[in-house]
Amino acid sequence: MEFETSVLGAPKLGDVITFRSGGLFEPPPGGKLVSVRKSQKEATRQRVLDAARDLFEAQGYEETTVREIARKAEVAVGSVFTTFASKGDILSQVMADRLEELYGELDRVIPHLRGGVADRLRSLFAIHFAFETRRTKLFLAHIAAAYDWTLSPSTRPYGRNQRLRQVVRDCLAEGVARGEVSADQDLDVVVDALMAIYAWTYRLAAWEGADAAEMSAVFDRQVGLLAQGFQPRV
Amino acid sequence: MKHVSGALSGDPESGVKIPTRRALAKQQTRAKVLAAARRLFSECGYEGATIRDIATEAGMSTGAVFANFTDKSDLFREIMFSDMATLAETMREAASRGRGVEDALLRAFSVGYAFYKSQLPLARAAFSVSWLPEEGVELRFSDTAQALRDLITEQVQLAVERGELSQEAEVKLRGDMLFDCYLANYPEAIFLGWSLEALQAKARDQIRVILAGARRG
The missing domain is CATH 1.10.10.60 (Homeodomain-like)
Structure with missing residues (x-):
């Protein structure tokens, strides 16, 4: 089997x-x-x-x-x-295992990404939306854990996972190399903003029953607005 | 209860309705319970405070507490909502003193961070509760929470009207993005111990990149 x-x-x-x-x-x-x-x-x-x-x-x-x-x-x-150590620890490990799966998907897809930096970001996050909406409640609990101060330091709630941030950051750094992202843009600011906007897009799933495609559509427009801010000034 | 209100409901000649003594007493009881609950939530967090503790702190019986509030979450909600309403007003006022949209937003954000940083256990409890499936939804979908989001969006709208941002600024979407970032900085603000200055620096960069594409000229 x-x-x-x-x-x-x-x-x-x-x-x-x-x-x-x-x-x-x-x-x-x-x-x-x-x-x-x-x-x-x-x-x-x-x-x-x-x-x-x-x-x-x-x-x-x-x-x-x-x-x-x-x-x-x-x-x-x-x-x-x-x-x-705790229920929070179990959640962290469940999510870490799930992220392994997600990274697997990303590793396969990233070499095939085409288009400008905004489109690449959209594709990266579309994979996230499609992946996490398979188990939306679980992901919401993962975000919620970021607001739970009783967690032990070993737990990794949403936003404290360096690898996830790194994928997004690499995509932006490539954009700098290709001249699509302004060289003096602090990339961490953009990563933070993307992570924040991405996480909060889940309220559409949680409270309005939106599916992955609907969330991606909203998020795609927001990436467009953000891209206007980080592309080189002409 | 007619016999009570009939006797006490005010001066029939002036036509002005004076609250009955009973209504006044009830109001005072509620205020006392709320004040006690606020103190305990601030000290012990949401989970750490029981209705029994709150009653003791308020100097009354648990029965008297339950006569005014259905349960602990009802009490907590009342405190959260009144805080959020006060905060919305203070944030709007702070924003109105801003020079330009970036400054206005930064002032509004700072008021929020400073407000919750000044009462950490309560803030932590509030943010934990805001993610609970039922209480969280109620909190987020409330008009009070929406008012906070709206006042951020309003700053973007005002900037468009002043000609500071372009007509095609996508006000609603940009407002949402700004508010998302504002909220996403709370773990740093209330759990990771970031200073107000550090939070402001981070928020300023976020505001800049979100608004940059809408700047005119």
Whole structure:
């Protein structure tokens, strides 16, 4: 079955369905005791993450308790806490795993991006919209975590993920190299603005039921306005 | 209750309605509960304060609190809304003293950051609540929250009318972008301990790049 390669081997980047379809995480047959124990621990961790992701998405982050996560994952509450410091930590890890998938998609797409810097940015974020609207509630909880000061320093709520910012920043830096972005523009300012506008576009999904295409359409216009601001003055 | 209001509802000859003693007492009770709740939310955050604590702080029974507010979130909402309404007014006033649209926006933003920075636990509680599925939606969709967004957009509109920004400035969309950035800086403002100066510097750069394309000439 496909999940064996994706769980026990290297997961196929961007392969969302096979990556999620697991649930039966048997230790490899014939392994030594230590490696069995190690892989059991890994299996427990993965079961917790899968259960948490499904519960956060189905009923919301706030409404989900660690006890419920443990029950769904069929592990003891105590063993959840041996792996994760808090519910916020679990959310962070769920999102980090999801981002791996997203980066996989981005890595495949970026070499094929064409057009000016604004269009490239639009394509990058369109991939984000399409990806995150598969599990909108989960993403909203991720943004909300940025406003939760009880999180431990190890958690990475939305906006504190350097890799995500880097993809956007690289795209702008290429724009500078091609003369489409003003050389004296502070790129971090643009990255910050894009990240802010992108995140808040999700209110359209959360409260007006917009889909990925509708959100992309609004965001595309905003990128256009921002581009007017960062392109070189003629 | 007719017997009460009949006896106390004012001077029939002047036609001026004076609030009944009961209504006045109720108002005072509400104000007392709100003041106590504000103190406790400020000290302990939203989760940390219970209705029982708030009642004790206000010097009344929990029953008396519940006679005025349905639950803790009702109390918190009332405080948030009154804060947001005050803030909207102060921000508008600050913006009106600005020289040019960039300065006006920066003044408005600064008032907001300074306001919430001055009461961190309450601000933190407010921002956490603003993301809860039900309370959050109510807060965001409220007229009070919309008024804050509107006053930012209004600054862009005024700049178009003054001829500072072009007629094709896409006022609404730009207003939304500015407000998004204003809000997105709050984690830095209330959780990461950024100074007001650092926040202003960041906001100024954001305002500049968002408005640059609409500048005339």
